[in-house]
Amino acid sequence: MKIAILGTRGIPNHYGGFEQFAEHLALGLQQRSHDVTVYNSHTHPYKERIFHGVKIIHIYDPEERVGTAGQFVYDLLSIINTRSKKYDIILQLGYTSSSIFFKLHPKSATLITNMDGLEHRRSKYSTKVQAFLRWAESLAVKESDILVSDSLGIQEYLHKKYGATSTYIPYGATLFENPQKELIFTYQLTPYQYDLLIARLEPENSIELILDGVSQADSTLPFLVIGNHDTKYGHYLKARYKDKSNITFLGGIYDQEKLNNLRYFSKLYFHGHTVGGTNPSLLEAMASQALICAHKNIFNTAILGTDALYFQSSDDVTSLLNTINRDRHQDKIRDNIKKIKEQYQYETIISQYETLFKAHLKQD
Numbered sequence: 001m002k003i004a005i006l007g008t009r010g011i012p013n014h015y016g017g018f019e020q021f022a023e024h025l026a027l028g029l030q031q032r033s034h035d036v037t038v039y040n041s042h043t044h045p046y047k048e049r050i051f052h053g054v055k056i057i058h059i060y061d062p063e064e065r066v067g068t069a070g071q072f073v074y075d076l077l078s079i080i081n082t083r084s085k086k087y088d089i090i091l092q093l094g095y096t097s098s099s100i101f102f103k104l105h106p107k108s109a110t111l112i113t114n115m116d117g118l119e120h121r122r123s124k125y126s127t128k129v130q131a132f133l134r135w136a137e138s139l140a141v142k143e144s145d146i147l148v149s150d151s152l153g154i155q156e157y158l159h160k161k162y163g164a165t166s167t168y169i170p171y172g173a174t175l176f177e178n179p180q181k182e183l184i185f186t187y188q189l190t191p192y193q194y195d196l197l198i199a200r201l202e203p204e205n206s207i208e209l210i211l212d213g214v215s216q217a218d219s220t221l222p223f224l225v226i227g228n229h230d231t232k233y234g235h236y237l238k239a240r241y242k243d244k245s246n247i248t249f250l251g252g253i254y255d256q257e258k259l260n261n262l263r264y265f266s267k268l269y270f271h272g273h274t275v276g277g278t279n280p281s282l283l284e285a286m287a288s289q290a291l292i293c294a295h296k297n298i299f300n301t302a303i304l305g306t307d308a309l310y311f312q313s314s315d316d317v318t319s320l321l322n323t324i325n326r327d328r329h330q331d332k333i334r335d336n337i338k339k340i341k342e343q344y345q346y347e348t349i350i351s352q353y354e355t356l357f358k359a360h361l362k363q364d
Contacts, residue, residue: 001358002034003357004037004039005022005038006079008038014045020280021171022093024346027053037056037085039057039081041058059077059078060073060074061073061074075097082106088362089112089357090112093116094113096116096133111145112356115141115154141162146360151277151303153302167356171283172345181265189262191265192265192266193267194224195219195321196268197227199227201233211240211244214317214318216318217318222246224248224262230251259288260287260288263290264289268291269285269290276299289333291326292332293320307336
């Protein structure tokens with residue numbers, strides 16, 4: 001099959017969950033002898049045209065220069081480019097700034113859209129933007145040939161909201177089994193003597209709620225915040241918590257070995273996502289044998305069940321930091337490892353996508 005993957009900033013991953021997923025999926029499909037192309041922003045640091053056998057098409061992306069409007073330009077130019085490539089399958093990751101152009105996709109290709117999370121519920125957006133995102137979501141449902149839900153919560157939402165059928169395929173993760181203490185020593189850390197948050201620094205990821213809880217806690221252990229903070233909200237967060245000596249903003253880290261080790265040796269790992277589906281960073285935390293403290297909502301509980309500690313307020317976060325003994329929750333860590341092995345291995349996820357693609361090829 002000739003497959004295109006659109007909707008990310010590109011591979012290899014230098015940004016977030018969609019990019020991490022796209023990298024794994026593209027490489028996995030390529031290794032199964034499919035012809036795979038990933039569309040990259042021209043601002044992506046990887047400038048080659050081939051990445052481990054996967055074709056890369058660099059598309060002009062003015063977002064850094066003009067802001068959010070640049071995303072629409074990037075998506076439009078990506079979609080126009082697909083019209084001359086004779087793809088069998090176009091996998092569109094997300095719809096936020098692309099669904100208004102879905103009619104421009106070549107009719108000969110099957111358009112499959114991963115619907116991501118409930119974008120219109122993100123608190124960073126104004127009422128008008130949220131209204132636009134609801135419309136964009138409806139267009140994606142209407143114009144796509146096939147819908148994919150990465151979470152059972154999203155699948156249920158699409159069915160209730162639109163009567164739409166979608167295929168549930170979560171993200172994957174690779175079990176981390178070779179910890180190296182030396183990698184955390186470079187951050188002057190002691191194993192299991194620090195707490196950790198890894199996320200895009202956005203309001204709907206409960207960043208302030210968590211850090212308010214950290215600020216109130218008796219614990220003086222280092223609390224690491226990993227995520228790009230060179231943004232308006234990132235600058236705000238750094239200013240707000242500048243007097244909290246145990247809170248350290250490390251910025252974005254995209255080296256998987258470093259991230260896996262930081263998760264593995266953490267005392268508590270905080271996951272504050274509230275509006276997404278199955279977030280890749282959550283699966284990676286499970287695979288890294290972290291003890292997870294998650295925001296209590298349907299997207300997180302559907303994955304973690306009873307194998308996590310939950311919070312809904314900053315007081316909850318404070319209580320977790322003050323009282324939890326990691327050694328007493330090894331059963332949760334073991335159960336999450338089992339889930340990764342049985343449900344979320346990348347080979348399984350790649351096979352599910354491959355099967356879906358083959359089942360929906362259009363006839364010449």
